[in-house]
Amino acid sequence: MALVFRLAMASQTIVHQPDEIWQYLEPAWGRLTGHWIVAWEFHEGIRGWLVPMLLTPSLALGHAIAPDTMLHLWLTRGLLGLLSLGVVASFFAMGERISRQHAIVAGWVGAIWVEIFYFAARPSGDGIALTLTVPALWLAMRLRERPSMRLAGMLGLLLGLAFIVRFQYAPALALIGLLAVSGDPRRTLLPLAGGSLVAIALGALADMAAGAPPLLWLWRNFAINLGENRSASFGTQPPWWFVTQIGATWHIAMLVLLPSLLTGARRFPFVAVIALVVIASHSLIPHKEYRFVILAIALGVFLAAIGSVDLWKALAGRWRVAERINATIALCVLWFLLSAVVGATKPFSAYWGNGRAANTMLAKAGRTPGICGLALFQEPDLPMANYTYLNRSVPVMLLEGRRSAASAQAMAPAFNVIIAPRLSAPELPASYRQVECLQPHKAPEKQKFCLFMRPGTCTVPPGDFDYNTVLRRLGH
Template identity: 25%
Template structure:
């Protein structure tokens, strides 16, 4: 391997590590991991499934779920489309993208900082990050966005002929793909490519020969792709921008103060790597601060939006690893060992707990229901849980009715969603929704928080508790510690 890549043994080790990482993930993180990717892909390939309101309003683009649709199509082609394979294979693909991101962190650091030692440490920092372990192999647009950004930057800052058309076209193309996957990555490219444009001797050629052609092609592909799958003319990127930026309607899903990323988001996501990153920023030569500027701009833009989530900061983890690696390479051997041991000791328990234990019940219950369906014991399922608490057909590959509470947003101030109506009076909602016994589902899934309130009604409706799955040690207002399955006696 050349000096911009680790040894072949290290490459193999990273790939194996991320494959294992993908295999051991047993927990649920956020709905988008399934509902904006795998469920869409399942409907595209197999013709049945549920689409959330975003897909009816044309806010989401199809570039991201098409990756998993390809995986599903191959599984279908070879007759391997079991529920297990549909849930596992996309995550395995994302594990490989995570490995590529780790390796490109090494390449980026080696080229950008011109230090193989810093590159080795940067890759170690990437591999030891608890949030990277927890999030990168998931089928989230944020994880794929992070990988594509890292790949692009590793090419951009290590090419021996940065001004060559080939390098620029490759970087612009991958960068454009990252924007199609998640438009927020445009912030990164405005800073990186904008800085290059300012320094370019022939700005007009750079714009006409590179920026404009790639932008036009990407826009055409985006519109053509989305319009084809939506069955009508749709500009999903523009709709996404209007909804989240111009109208800031993401606030319908929760709001946070402007400083949330600084006070909570980044400290949690970066964890023990945060002080190493900041120390690296302080010690790095001033000409190597562009990636830090990128990070700052990314945080500022996201801070201006009312709705904030931890996962939105995932693309910054590889960049933080670059500076953390630089700092680790500047300290003495004894302190390096101390830092490495500390990273492993503090990150491993958190990574293991969040990836194998915390919020695992909503995946366990889908495996159970799938087994029940294979035995012919499932006619329909009702999920009386907060919206999108479980995946659906991507983990339950049977064309059987799976009903969940609807929580589509509305601008009507007097609108009360189905989920709020249910939690306002669960017994009355069930009696009104299922007034005839023949309409009752064969299985009902709830959190333990509702058990006492509903157990009399379940007994009257001839349901009995059949399974209980541990979910979390930290219950919330509507999320309990266990997931419970009830089944009708007549089934």
Template identity: 25%
Template sequence: MPSPGPWRGVLMAVVGGLALLPALLAVAQLGRIHPDEVYQLLEPAWFRAHGYGVMAWEWRVGLRNWAAPGVASWLLRLADALGLTHPLAYRAVLAVPQVLLQGWMLWATYRFAERRVGPGPALLAVLGVGLYGPVLVFAGRTLGESLSAAFLVVAMEALDRQEAPVRAGLLGGCTLGLAVVVRYGSAVMVLVALAWLVGARRWKVLLFTCLAGLGVALALGALDWVTWGKPFHSLLAYVDFNVLSGQAARQFGASPPSFYALPLLTALPPWFWGALPLGWLSWRRRPAVSLPGLCAAVYFTALCATAHKEERFLYPGLVLLVLAAAPQVAGFVGRLGAERGRKLGSLLLVATTLLAGVLYPREDLKGDQFRAIVAATRGDDVRGLLIVNEGLWGSGGFFYIGKNIPWMTCDRPRDANFQAAMRDGRINRAVTFEGRALEELQAAGFRVVTQVGRETVLARK
């Protein structure tokens, strides 16, 4: 084992590098996993910072709270003050707090694993979580699932501590509360965590967890009061829309529980299945219920029972499952007798960890479209933009256009927006996916400027 000084340096380097990687991927790729990435955080933040933007229906009826978009709006103001006006630059500014949050999550992962298997295998467990394919895809994204999962991991580690119950409860309650603030659907796991504390008879930790969580809840109520005119307006509206009224299923569709079978199986790393017998043997020696594993299991059950389903909803539960399993597998690798076996086992764990990112989520990130929009709207002579073969909610909004100019979306040349754009002299830039309406655009005076992946960028005088 290396001495404490060098070992700590290696640990900090690994945690820092892994924390930075998802943000670098997200900023370099651009695009989005789901429209909510843009229209539930980036675009509301842009609206708050600049006074204009596309506001989704949730922001007209008060179904969301302004916590995360509010913080992002002040970061956008800071970027403006620093002269960072390119979309890539201010998107990178927004990535800074996510890097810090991801680093906090990975440090919590190390602490959680170290208690179980010691420093060396714990570092391998950090690699198993930090290089987990869905983490690389999601952790740098501005989705509620992405932010909530990181807060949940920190909370799991805090509540797992046996020392300093007051501090553990305060940290656990605060981060559980923040996990709900950024994504109300995570409340299921908060209830499970509280029940777990009751079952473990950890009354002091439970008390301070509840006190800290209550403080976050009161802050949320005050924020909703200021922004929506009623305490807990967004939370109550969310529960009514998604749980009580059934409107979510009617508006966005309902699916059977089997909807999650394939994405759940393909999203888990192959080594996860090896953790199941290892966990059973560990439980036989010392019976104990894994908090992150229990939270994930109940959360998946709740997802299956909810009518409206989306693959991205799985992400927080997947991270908790991997958190629960990684120490078991890393500890097994660390106990292998031959050094060659340990190295091979570590290599296999890391390599297979990455595989799930290829299969989950099965979404087109549209990174080339967003990069094309950024390329098309640079320059002082840009007066307006048409995006062909894309709807409003699939586009990047004013956030990626970066200026207050008219813009439209359409699917085909016969659409009203396309015809209006061809007549509107302000629309002097166009982006089209896979060459749709290319001839019609050229007939209207547009010329091809550049190609960005599957996207063609055009301009006219």
């Protein structure tokens, strides 16, 4: 079931946040093909190259097997989903420290809880850090009781990789490391530090392979996002936002989740501390997004799974009907229903369509026979274009602003395919005909992604209308 949900997610044209493309997939695609849309983060040098480097082989394999399809994306997301099964296994193993019933329920919840499997197949730092950190937490628990130099080295590697992938988790990662070495520091501290250094060295080597100064992005990220407050330009929220957002997302499920979570925290107080540290440390940063604390959310769900078993047992002692019901099956059904409720209602339900229309249209444009150049005309959001979904090494142009219609007329020989809103059709050169609009059931003003094309080839270069050139001019 865990694999089914994750592979289903891997097949979806969903982009939860633009970072998935422009900070991870697109630079990886650029390493592979030489063509990519460069986001401002890479111009400013505030992103590391380890994750793009790790994603490149699966993108390359998928592209080699079926170059005219989206296999490169399905394979990459599917691999991430497969790796995230370690979260399910870790939930089971941590639950087994209490009983087999706790293990089964916790593992089931790790497999089917919507917030966990949704982010499992996401090529983003948040989802990948979750995949690394939850197994590290289980390993730390085991190390504390049974110190091992080999396992300490493995734990150090996981913690170091999680730090490179999402350094904002540093306080939580440090606490996990302290838990691990508290059993026998003399035997575990050096191997753990060594494993962490290996991971950090891998991050530095990835930066160097991309031609970037090793690990300088860490300092620049602090300096620009916090020092210059650049991240705040994408929106700010009050310190209590994460708590209210989690409550809004779980809504009616909170009736079960909250008492179960509090009960489970008695079994695993350290897990509760880690979750609180993640939320507290991120609450200090003005710019907040739900995905930033997915680790805390997953750990909270684990605690609730553990607590639900204890609460059922307490209920069975007072309510005879509960004694005649198979507790494990009943709890698994209950958790499945709770996950379905959260996934099917707002605000989470809005996530299922994120980025679908824009990237579906890019993929359709890439499959247009004879495409030699693509223009994006008055696109609703910047950036939108990316070569990962376009899957064609052709020039891409951006026509925006008040002179976009005049620019389209002047530069028409540079492209033969346009993506534009439906209502913009009269402003396009007369030689272009509408091929398709996504979401045709909507009102014309809401049809933002339509495909237009003309016959013939491209005879001039994009010049100043090159997508990357325009992005830099606009500060993106």
